[in-house]
Amino acid sequence: MPSSPTPASPSSASITGERLTTLFRPRSVALIGASDKSVFSMIAYDNLVKFGFGDRAYLVNRRGADTHGRPTVTSCEQIGAPVDVAFLMVPQAGTLDALSDAAAAGIRNAVVLSSGYGEAGEAGRAAQADLVAHAESLGMVLLGPNHLGFANLTEGIPVTSIPGLPRQGGAVALLSQSGASSSAMLDFATMVNVGLSYMVTLGNEAMITAGHVLDFLVDDPATRAVAIFMETVRDPETFRRAARRAAAAGKAIVVLKAGSSALSARTAAAHTGALVGDAKVTDAIFADLGVIRVDSIEDMLITAGAAAALGRLDRPGIGIVSISGGACDIVADRAEDLGAQLPELAAATTEALTEIMPDYGTVQNPLDVTGAAIIDPTIFTRSIRAMAADPSIGVVGVIQGVPWLDDGSAHVTQRFVDAIGAGMADAACPTVFINQVLQPITDHTRTVMAHGGVKYVIPGLRQAIVALRNVAWWSDVTREAGRRHAAAAPVTVPPAARRHGQWPEDAARRLLADAGLPVVPARLVTTADDAAKAAAEFGGPVCLKVVSPQIMHKTDIGGVLLDVPAEQDSVKSAFEAVTAAAKNVDGAIVEGVLVSPMRRGGTELLVGVVRDPHWGPMLAVALGGLFVEVLNDSALAPLPVSPAQARQLLGRLRGRAVLDGVRGAPPADLDALAAVIARTGDLALALGDDLESLEINPLRVDGTTIEALDAVVTWARKDSH
Template sequence: MTLAITPERLASLFRPRSVALVGASNKSSFSRSAYNNLVEFGFADRTFLVNRRGAETHGRPTVTSCTRIGEPVDVAFMMVPQAGTLDALTDAAEAGIRNAVILSSGYGEAGEAGRAAQAELVAHAESLDVVLLGPNHLGFANFVDQVPVTPINGLPHRAGSVALLSQSGASSQAMLSFAGICGADLSSMVTLGNEAMITAGHVLDYLVDDEHTRAIAIFLETIRDPEVFRSAARRAAAAGKPVVVLKAGSSELAARTAAAHTGALVGDDRTIDAVFRDLGVIRVDSIEDMLITAGTAAQLGRLARPGIGVVSISGGACDILADRAEDLGAELPAFAESTEQALAEIMPPYGTIHNPLDVTGAAIIDPTIFTRAIEAVSADPGVGVVAVVNALPWQSDGRPYTGQVFADAIGDGIGRAQSPVVYVNQVLEPITAYTREVMAHARVPHAVPGLRQAVVALRNLAWWSETTRDAATPHEPRALPVPDSSARRGTWSESAARGLLADAGIPVVPAELVTSAQQAVRAAAGFGGPVALKIVSPGILHKSDIGGVRLGLAGDEAVAAAYEEVAAAGAKVPGATIEGVLVSPMRAGGTELLAGVVRDPQWGPVLAVALGGIFVEVLGDSALSPLPVTPARARQLLEGLRGAALLRGARGGEPADLDALADVIARVGDLALALGDDLESLEINPLRVAGNTVEALDAVVTWRNT
């Protein structure tokens, strides 16, 4: 039996009315810290201590078994050694406890024996109808309901709207600390450990429905249940809750098949990037960016437009922000004429009106310049969020804060603004209790410490806002004709692969399969120009490597001689079955691309688009996306290539019909989906585009059942 891990089931875990500390002991620092947290948060009268000897613990009496508690308990926090965990689970289940938080290690992280122990643990829990969090982790804390079920010290009492999930218990202490420093107040913190039963995706799914959580920050080392995570992330996007992930690990995925170049373009980390983009998950590369982005997203919500308008007391800060925006791909739009006119009435004559806007030292004399400038910039039709740069104090010198008047003026501007506004400190100073006093007086709800950090957070939020705006719109792939499943196996030749593409409506360069020099000459004459000859064999996929390709052939003698050479080269390959020689017209001009699909073991089929021909592995200029893809999404992939200028007609070249090309690439993805789990990889290389002509010049198909 597999237990259903639903949001409703997790509510009794993460919002418990009572907790049993199983294995409570005066000698255990984990027990002592967990108990002290519960007492400190006012949960002592709903905490029960279980010690198998019944010894007084933490100054309180204990019971020897959960069955002796005598009251309903929602959660058992188990701090017993691995050897005693199964018995402890049985005891908890007999007492009616249906949620267990397993602290101990030595399970899935500890080799084959540990994995066997973890499987036994899960099977036992399922037989008891008990849901497990962990093992090998440090519990959780619900800051909204003030319930800490964790031995982590220094927990904040202030509740916010960011949920923090971490597969690393050891890192969670640092994450908690920095969340406080940057003002990303937490609604909850969950350490996940081995995720033997409850995974990050399950907790994310629960948090989508949590009214107190507006953004979710997640530290991941791996994604253990991709489909659960995918479903939860889509629900989060539809609900308008940003998900910010710091994903560690970037090992390369081995190619699904040596026959396809596509496998060299798709790696574990690149696939995760593509999946996250598809799901609208914000990916970051540091704890700081994760928490600052999540905190800012929770406060500002979805932006109407991606443009950032800057109002700053410092010209130097304006220069830094402009540089970082260019580096990081953030949009600082030029002000509209109406905005320039409004600012001209506010700014001193020596001020320069552009974005970023330096309000100059005149704002020191007249702080209302801040207020009025914020209001004007927030009304600009290209601005989705205003970043206001000014200092904030983090410690008091015992005297009233001299900059309060400027913070108050900024707060007035925030109150009058037509778009979201964020206060930006120039440096990474902590947001302390004193900082919060200053902000509260000024009615400033949120601040971001650091210029670069602000650009990263606002760029991330702008990207998320645009990407997930229509997140609920489903895409159904086209139904395409495919061969019977019994034929989808073994190794296919290029001729068979061409037939598969043509049947699916994917344009293929004309060609004729011949088995003699005479047939080759007649076929070449029919094409009326220079031709190419290629050996056709299921066992010879890299034809040029064995001398099985001849190009640019004109005249009967040249074609006949090339046929004999190509056929002879194929005959020398041990065990190869030769189907014949393919004759096709030469193509000149245009741009060659690769369009391929390879099956990722976790995420399923992944589409890769790249500059093709010889440039695939040389340049590595590719874009990836999980399937399905719409033609519009395929066009985004094409326009995201570094070599996209070639498709737009660089240096006088003929521009490609990007809509026609995108439709063909989307059809390749639809074909891969129609072929189902039988397909291992499908690759067109090159896919030639010249104006509105799109043709597959070569194709490779491999199946999982060879």
């Protein structure tokens, strides 16, 4: 085979959106392994012909046999014309040679259909590594393997073996790690009128990942929202960068993530590791990036369609205007279940609606326009205008049926759709039509909608509330995209040479105190007499804790005694007891005993940081102190975290009401608490990759008093030298 120059290997960072332009907007395509015996080949070629791309498709068959009614070539070099994409439908054993042949012909993009790679055990992973290395050596990028290709539906370029592609492009790009599921997703998107700009099956993402494709789509003018079905985020940093760009561009990302796995690196020395499960980390990362997470294909596509149609909302409030009082009841129930905001209307809005509604109507949100709107459809028009003008409403949903079958009765419905469309045209905020049930949006439906000037319909009451809540949430969290945590005040940290081995509590306390974090007073003593003197200085009941780098969980071995009277004999006895307990631990070196004043009351929290192997340091805030694992009430966020974000984390705790003060207890100073939480994150970041985990447990909060009562620090480097 003739040799060709070896361009630079395309690293993950070099696979930019611009680099992918020739892949997703090709001028021509070569079907390598074209065969009348292959269903994949037949569907792929049929798609190209149906979309008018047949004259720019070249068939490569190693025997040179006529295929799909056309002559073929035996090598890409025989094509004799520039080709942008090679669609490889050859068995795995022939893939490397097929890549070489394509590269020799100047083709720089490969779409690899074959399976048996990373999904097929150790041998498959080795084959995938060889595939990537070979593509890199040829200066090629590849999509797949183990997938079904892609379709650029905006420009009518299908490079896929999925049948039944929609012929008209739309505003939502669909990415899927599952090729087989994509066909069902396409069907549902067509049924509910979610037009697609691109459909990309990702397969194993051996080289091009979801993040790379997302980065390309951020700059695609036709794409206004992206729906992604994924089982894992294979290139976290690329995905994170692309998601931030999408947020800044006002393009919503809606993800259906299936599957879960435990963190591969979990610290056993601190409770925080047990709190940071894969699903919680994913939720925290997506929330930080403004990525909408859903749990069904239907919600993914309907939410993405709504986001593309509505764009970013100015306010989270949802206003509902409905022909059905029953639908109003259902919407109100679902809004409460799902956390959607149906705000009370302002006095001016109520007054305006009262003038529109009949005397027997009730003015509220959701608004039942009653049967009077059947007689006078302008009630719809005027109510939509009034609802949209309310200062708390960011989007108005209008519930009314629209036909999907042409039974000759369209003229009955059309007058209502026209009246609704007139109100939408004059509305002061985005609006959307809502069908009561999950019914198809057909050509007949679209004709009725177009006549009335209705641009978008969401089918189903629950689906509408889910979608509008999601779009409202996304609008809020991405409105100031790009604004990150301001630079923290300098944090004092120990020299890098000391950041290893196991640190006892006394060293962890000093680390916190040096960083400006509040720590309960304590004295490290090495004799019973010194312990008694320290207790006398504190002037009340004390706590004694043994200090040893080999004993991380002191309570478990009897190394902690609480509420010890300050009398000399009691303190000395407690000192002897905790040191004796430590001597029973093999290899434990006792550095002394911490004596600190006893604390009672208040609320105990855990504040900790653990390093996720994929996403980096994650901050965990949890209620419960010693009982944190029992209560399992935690909230996570990637670092850095600002004090404002820390307050939001506290607000996500199920037991957050205890911080407001219960049974006469003073309310917590939430601003001060949030500042301590944020400062803990700043300390963890300042320690860099040396830190494995940092845990304050408990962090005691009693009104304005906030103190760390115990702390554990573990380092990535375990050796002591």
